[in-house]
C-alpha cells in the first residue's frame with residue numbers, strides 16, 4: 001500500500017482543501033454553537049454552492065463538501081457571523097467547548113475571551129494545536145483532541161497541559177491568561193518544529209512544565225456519549241458523522257445546535273425526538289458501533305469505498321465493540337486503535353485487531369467475502 005499524503009494542516013473557511021469531490025470548507029462555530037439562523041444559513045450554503053453534504057469533525061467543526069464557488073461561501077458565512085477576520089485568526093481559533101455548558105457556568109464567556117485573546121496573540125502555534133473548555137460538572141472531553149484544557153475544579157477552574165498529571169489552579173479572571181501563558185511556554189520551550197507540534201508529545205519527550213502546574217490531577221469519571229435526552233437538550237448522532245443539508249435545515253427549525261466531537265449534535269433545550277434521514281436516535285443502534293471515513297470517491301487518497309461496507313457489517317459487530325473501516329492507512333475517521341479495523345487496499349481489505357489503521361495486518365479479504373461471511377471479522381487466531 002502506498003503511504004497516504006500527510007498535509008499537516010486543516011482546512012478552514014478561508015483556506016479550503018481540495019478533495020476528491022471538490023473543495024472542503026471547514027466552519028468553526030463560535031462557542032461550539034449554531035443559532036437557528038446560522039444552521040439554516042449553513043444548510044442553504046451547502047445546498048447552493050456544494051454537494052449538500054456536511055461533515056461534523058472530531059473537533060466539533062462542520063465541513064461543507066463539494067464546494068464549487070468558494071467566494072460565495074465566504075460571503076455567505078460572513079453574513080451569518082461564521083467567518084474570521086483573516087486566515088491566521090481562523091487557524092488559531094481551535095476551541096472545543098463542552099456541549100453540556102449551562103447559561104450560568106461561564107463556558108461561553110471563556111470561549112469569547114479565549115477567541116479574543118487568540119486573535120490578538122502573535123503566538124506561532126501549530127495548525128492542529130487546540131484548546132478544550134471542558135467546564136461542566138465532570139470533564140467529558142479528555143478523550144478529544146486538545147493541547148490545553150480548562151476544566152472546572154470546585155468553585156474555580158484548573159488549566160492543564162494535555163498528557164500532564166498535574167495542573168495549575170485558575171479563576172474566571174485569570175484562566176485564559178494562564179492558558180495563553182502555557183501556550184507561550186510550549187512555543188518557547190521548543191514544542192514547535194517545522195510549524196508542527198503537540199503538547200502531549202512535547203511532554204513525553206521530557207519537557208518540564210512551569211512551576212505553577214503542580215496540582216495533582218484527579219482521574220475523571222469515564223464518559224461515554226450516547227444519543228438521548230440530557231439536561232441541556234436531546235443528543236442525536238449522525239451516520240458516519242455526516243448530515244445532509246435538508247436534515248440540518250429541519251433540525252435548525254427545532255432548536256439551536258451545539259456541536260460535539262462525538263459525531264453528535266445536541267438540540268439545545270429540545271426534548272423532541274426527530275425522525276429524520278441519517279440521524280441515529282437509539283443508543284443501541286448498530287451504526288454507533290462503526291466508524292468510516294469518506295473513502296472513495298469523495299477522498300482522492302482512498303483506495304476503495306468504505307461506508308456501504310461499514311453499514312452492512314454493523315449488525316455483526318458485538319455490542320460494546322467498534323469496527324473502523326478506513327479508505328487508506330491514514331485512518332482519519334478514528335486515529336486511535338479500534339477493536340476491529342478494515343483498511344481498503346484496492347480489491348481487498350486488510351484486517352487488524354486492537355490496532356490503528358496503519359497497523360492492520362492480521363489478514364486480507366475481498367469485500368464480497370466479508371459480506372458473505374461477517375464472522376471473518378472475529379477470526380483473531
Ligand code: SF4
Pocket residue numbers: 004293294295296299300301302303326327328329330331332333
Ligand atoms: S483515511 Fe479516508 S478520508 Fe482519510 S485520507 Fe484516507 S481515504 Fe481519505
